[in-house]
Amino acid sequence: MLQVEDLHAGYGASEVLTGTTLTVKQGTLVALIGANGAGKTTTMRAISGGIKPSRGKVILDGQEVQGLDASRIASLGLAHSPEGRKVFGPLSVEDNLLLGAYSRLPRFFGYHAQAKPDLDRVYDLFPRLRDRARQSAGTLSGGEQQMLAIGRALMARPKVMLLDEPSMGLAPVIVQEVFRTIRRLKEEGITLLLVEQFAKSALEVADYAYVMERGRIAVEGTPAELGRNERVLAAYLG
Amino acid sequence: MKRILLLRGAELIVFAFLATIPLLVVNPYALGLLTLLAIYGILLIGLDVTVGYLGQVNLAHVAFLGLGAYAAGLVVTKLGMGMVPALLAAALVGLVLGGLLALPALRLEGPQFALATLSFAALSTTALNELEALTGGAQGLSLSRPPILGHTLTPPLFYWLCMVLLALVWMLMRNLLASQWGRAFEALRDSPIATDAMGVGTYKHKVAAFALGSSLGGLAGGLYAFNFQYLQPQSFTYDLMIILLLGVVLGGRKSLWGAFVGATVIVLLPNLLSNRLLFQIFSGLGFAGALAAGVQGLMKKSTRPFQALAPVVAMGLLVVGGLFVENTEDWRKAIFALMLFSVVVGLPEGIMGFLALFLAKLFRVPHAPLPEPADLDTMLPIRPADGSALLVLADLKRYFGGVKAVDGLSMTVRAGTIHGLIGPNGSGKSTVVNVISGLYTPTAGTMQLRGVTLPIGSLYSVAQAGVARTFQNLQLFGELTALENVLVALKGVYRNPLPMVLLGLARREERTAQAQALALLELIGLREQALVKAKDLTYGAQRFLEIARALARKPDLLILDEPAAGLAHPDVLQQIEFIQRIHQRGITIILIEHHMDVVSELCDTVTVLDGGRIIAEGTPDEVKRHPKVVEAYLGQPPQPELPGGAEPLPA
Amino acid sequence: MNAQIIGQMAVSGALMGLVYALIAYGFQLTFATSKSINFGQGELVMISAFFSLTLTNLGFPYWAMVPGGLLFGALMGLVVERAGVRLALEQKSEGWILLSIIIGLFFFSAAENIWGRDDRPFPTPISADPIHILGVDVTRLELSVAVGVFAIMGLIELFKRRTLLGKAFEAVSADRDAAELMGISSTRTVMLSYGLSGSVAALAGILVSPITTVGPTMASALILKAFSVAVVAGLDSGFGVVLVGMFLGALESLASFYLGSGWREAPGLILLILALALRPNGVFGKATIRKV
Structure with a gap:
């Protein structure tokens, strides 16, 4: 569903990604782990168009999308829940969700009726969001904002969802809740690419995983395989 | 050493040449233009401090020119003092008012700073107009050039005075910019946060730089007053400000030579507009230049299409307009606009920025040798x-x-x-x-x-x-x-x-x-x-x-x-x-x-x-x-x- | 000096102040999406007014002239965005300040040559006869300014809250990058904001022209005060600009009465510099958190 080949990208003169290659098959959950600054978030941003790759390919459902604007890539079926959640603080929870489905809703009127089934689905998944539908998103707690960010990405009915550091800055109890949610998304058959600093938790839910070092993939394999890899154990699971 | 000699040599030659002109040519019109060149040179060096080194759009510089001019004029007419105190007063007015404006305004960035300076300029025009008892309001203020040390300042003498001041300002600025201060200016543009964190004091340096630039504006204003010997508030308006910005940007920011080139352009501009043939030649050259640069940029894919094409379109408009318009004077603002637009979009480093790149390739002069490291x-x-x-x-x-x-x-x-x-x-x-x-x-x-x-x-x-x-x-x-x-x-x-x-x-x-x-x-x-x-x-x-x-x-x-x-x-x-x-x-x-x-x-x-x-x-x-x-x-x-x-x- | 005259001056000043508020609102629209404003907005006000005058002279009725003028303003706003702002924003430079000034200068020169340098009256079907309300005299013209200002600001606010496109506009203001990830093109949103801002400027020109006459320099004083209002109120509060605009209008009407008409501009400029010194983000603005 999502293929990344030999991706190079960076900020200004410094190249952060030096040839990343990975594949996410339909209906699977793939984890991307690695140290801070290894290039995980940059990979995500280069895939979703936040930065333009200088070399390499990103193939979404058979179509090359590298170099397109982020908004174009999003409307082609890629939803990216960014690091730090980035909910629209001044807007209400429901508006945040509606905007998640922006690319397939009418621009002026009647959008609410059309988005109703998806809204209900997200509210069923996160009942707490339904209670706070009218509240502005900035007033939610960190955990609720993370739920909203995931819900917003779901609204797009994406072909692939990128989840960047969903546990960042959350208390351990909430982190566990986030991971339960991710498990549920996986059960619903959503194709997911997950970046996570809690390597172990990520490996527990993943079907396949990549370990990044210095802008490229250093090791890959099923969680079981990685669990047997001395280097991975020492560097990321200790 | 070689590089320093080369640079100093070029400076010496240019200034020596400029100094000897009155001995060779006795055309009063040309002398007038050269005097203006010196005054605008000082003015633009001052403007370059904020626009170039601080990287802020400063729309108040013309106000300091005006305030300096009036300060000098009033010192002479109301206090009856000589030229030296008048010029000192002009520079001082720029320094003090510049500092006072900078204190609040430099807490701001970008658009808010530009707005604050714009408002200051408008306020100063209002004040010059309304304080009629002092400035004569819209009637204007006439003054005469007082003698220095008993010498009446004939046009060549006044020209030399302006040139000496320009050379002095040039030298002081060069020393300042090569010092720890100049480095701080550069640093705070790249990262104000790090500049503060390194104990340099971003705000302090910005305010000092702005006040310094403004005092040069004031000094230029003083010379301006003695050059024209008649002042009116409406001489120092937004239109002139835009021309000054054109000078700095076209000449090349962060460069004394750039300010000099810019001043030359500003001085010659009115002549360019009044002579139709000259204008057509000039716009044709501009168009050709933009076209060449644009095509080259597109071929190398180094510039965006807009950046390559927009100057071509703007200069093309100038050429076509030049054929149809009866009186180019009527369209002078549009002409400035098109020129400035082409420069800002197509040649953001200005003429000197472009030349410096070119010259650097031509003369690869090694950096002066570094000392041995100190004992840790x-x-x-x-x-x-x-x-x-x-x-x-x-x-x-x-x-x-x-x-x-x-x-x-x-x-x-x-x-x-x-x-x-x-x-x-x-x-x-x-x-x-x-x-x-x-x-x-x-x-x-x-x-x-x-x-x-x-x-x-x-x-x-x-x-x-x-x-x-x-x-x-x-x-x-x-x-x-x-x-x-x-x-x-x-x-x-x-x-x-x-x-x-x-x-x-x-x-x-x-x-x-x-x-x-x-x-x-x-x-x-x-x-x-x-x-x-x-x-x-x-x-x-x-x-x-x-x-x-x-x-x-x-x-x-x-x-x-x-x-x-x-x-x-x-x-x-x-x-x-x-x-x-x-x-x-x-x-x-x-x-x-x-x-x-x-x-x-x-x-x-x-x-x-x-x-x-x-x-x-x-x-x-x-x-x-x-x-x-x-x-x-x-x-x-x-x-x-x-x-x-x-x-x-x-x- | 009695309270009645003061009240009268304050009310008509405040009504004029709504025009400043409207222009300042135009700054807010573009600032929200792109953190940039058009420094040549005054020239947009002016050429749109001239264009509307031409429409009127061609025989268009008032109700057809207004939308025509607004459309023209929107188009000119788009020109500013395309020629002056987009490149600079892509390069994250502040070149847009200079470029928008330059484009304004070009508009100014074009207007001077196309429509002439003289001030001309702007015909309107709305009468200039005063009506007596709550002890002060107000003309229908002045009231039409208030109606027009509140109508367009209301419509735009409604658009932002009720339509999905409007919500997308708000989303781009809140977080440009995140909005892109939702499939919202920030480039198009910035265009939209410049178009809207141009229309707002055009409306300001149409509303104010019958009172002040139309000429190339008609907006040079207006725009300074609109800048003051925008900075004093902060660049993100629509409610703030209305309040500050009316306050400033009243203040300067009183200042010109007591100090002489030449000092009319002074309160706005002084208010601006004071506000910058005391509250750099504006009275109604939000503080920003620096990040490293």
Whole structure:
């Protein structure tokens, strides 16, 4: 569903990604782990168009999308829940969700009726969001904002969802809740690419995983395989 | 040496030529233009300080020209004093009013700053118009040129006076810009935050620069008054301001030569517009130039299509317009607009920027040789690591809205130790560092350095108090060389007062400073790359350079914010070695790190944060075994096995 | 000096102040999406007024002239965005300040040559006869300014709150990058904001012209005061600009009465510099958190 080949990208003169290659098959959950600054978030941003790759390919459902604007890539079926959640603080929870489905809703009127089934689905998944539908998103707690960010990405009915550091800055109890949610998304058959600093938790839910070092993939394999890899154990699971 | 000779030689030739003109030619019109050239030269050098060096759009410069002109005029007409006091008064008015405007306005950035200066200009026009008793209002103010030392100033004499002043201003500015001040101007444009954090004082330098530029505007105003001998408020309006900006941008920002070229263009512009043939030739040349540059840019794909095409369209409009319009004077504003547009879009570095690039390729002149590195032991004496409490944080809190980023943190950092601060992303490590270093004001709590309360909420004051830091997201001065990056931060060498610097008498301390900076670069293995621009260094070298720059503060406490982030493994090892070298000099270090191995290798004590609170503290081995740490890093209580049935994790 | 005259001056000043508020609102629209404003907005006000005058002279009725003028303003706003702002924003430079000034200068020169340098009256079907309300005299013209200002601001606010496109506009203001990830093109949103801002400027020109006459320099004083209002109120509060605009209008009407008409501009400029010194983000603005 999502293929990344030999991706190079960076900020200004410094190249952060030096040839990343990975594949996410339909209906699977793939984890991307690695140290801070290894290039995980940059990979995500280069895939979703936040930065333009200088070399390499990103193939979404058979179509090359590298170099397109982020908004174009999003409307082609890629939803990216960014690091730090980035909910629209001044807007209400429901508006945040509606905007998640922006690319397939009418621009002026009647959008609410059309988005109703998806809204209900997200509210069923996160009942707490339904209670706070009218509240502005900035007033939610960190955990609720993370739920909203995931819900917003779901609204797009994406072909692939990128989840960047969903546990960042959350208390351990909430982190566990986030991971339960991710498990549920996986059960619903959503194709997911997950970046996570809690390597172990990520490996527990993943079907396949990549370990990044210095802008490229250093090791890959099923969680079981990685669990047997001395280097991975020492560097990321200790 | 060769390069200096070349530059000085060019300056000498040009000024000598300009000085001899009145002896050769006696055309009063040409002399008038040349006098204006000198006046506008001073004016544009002043404007370039804010527009070029500070990188801010300054719309008030024309006001300083006007205020300076009126100040000089009033000193002569109302006080009956001579020309010298009048010119001094003009410069002083610019300096004082410039400083007064800069104090509030330079707290702002970009558009708000432009708006504030625009308002000031409008206010000054209003004042000149309305204070009729003093200025004569819209009627204008007539004055005559008083004699200097009994000599009546004939046009050639007045021309020489203007030229001498231009040469003087030129020399002083050159000395200033080559000094620690000039480097600070460059630095604060690249990273105001780092400039403050290096104890240089962004705000102070900005205000000083703006006041200086404004005083040159005032001085030019004084000369302007004696040149025209008649002043009207409407001479100093927005239209002239736009022409001045055209001069600076077209000539090339951040360059004395650029200001000179710009002044030449401004002086010649009216003639250009009044002569139809000249105008057509000129616009044709402009069009050809834009076309050539555009095509070249498109071929090389170095410029965006818009950037290549827009100047062609604008200049084309000028050519076509020139054929149809009856009187080019009527369209002068549109013509300025099209020219300025083409320059800003197509030639943002200006004529001198373009030429400098070209000349640099032609003459590859080596940099003057650098001194030998200073002795590290004398400049950075080894301090005793007595283990006394250096930094004490008590119940420190910082909330952002409802988010408790740091929530009641108490911690003691002992002198001579490396104190690690670790925790998951978002646990508050960076916020703690930002509070200590003064970027954020704490919501509550106290901080003491050697028993003295640390200043809060000011990077600059904290840096002055002896704390230096690096940044997780690099904050180098990209346009400066590695050496200059260190020089900007260097503490305790630059002592000469400003007048000495202006007169170019501070060369010796510059050598001392270079020697010390080189010693620091050697410490982190970058001596060979001292003259490479920071933005062109490898990522690893940039990380090392940040540390050298922080060390130049000769700090009591050095805070390293994820110094190994994004580094390749060999670089990480290097970095560990550098940090150990620094540690051996007895400098206390707070190390924020994600790499557990780096922390274990280096730290004496480790504090682990989660959710803005301390969950564990102790030696690296102790905290690694702490159950809460294991939980925070793994997200869950440790389970005995991985899904694949692997060995239990080493906790 | 009695309270009645003061009240009268304050009310008509405040009504004029609504025009400043409207222009300032135009700054807010573009600032929200792109953190940029058009420094040549005054020239947009002016050429749109001239264009509307031409429409009127061609025989268009008032109700057809207004939308025509607004459309023209929107188009010119798009020109500013395309020629002056987009490149600079892509390069993250502040070149847009200079470029928008330059484009304004070009518009100014074009207007001077196309429509002439003289001030001309702007015919309107709305009468200039005063009506007596609550002890002060107000003309229907002045009231039409208030009606027009509140109508367009209300419509735009409604658009932002009720339509999905409007919500997308708000989303781009809140977080440009995140909005892109939702499939919202920030480039198009910035265009939309410049178009709207141009229309707002055009309406300001149409509303104010019957009172002040139309000429190339008609907006040079207006725009300075609109800048003051925008900065004093902050660049993100629509409610703030209305309040500050009316306050400033009243203040300067009183200042010109007591100090002489030449000092009319002074309160706005002084208010601006004071506000910058005391509250750089504006009285109604939000503080920003620096990040490293």
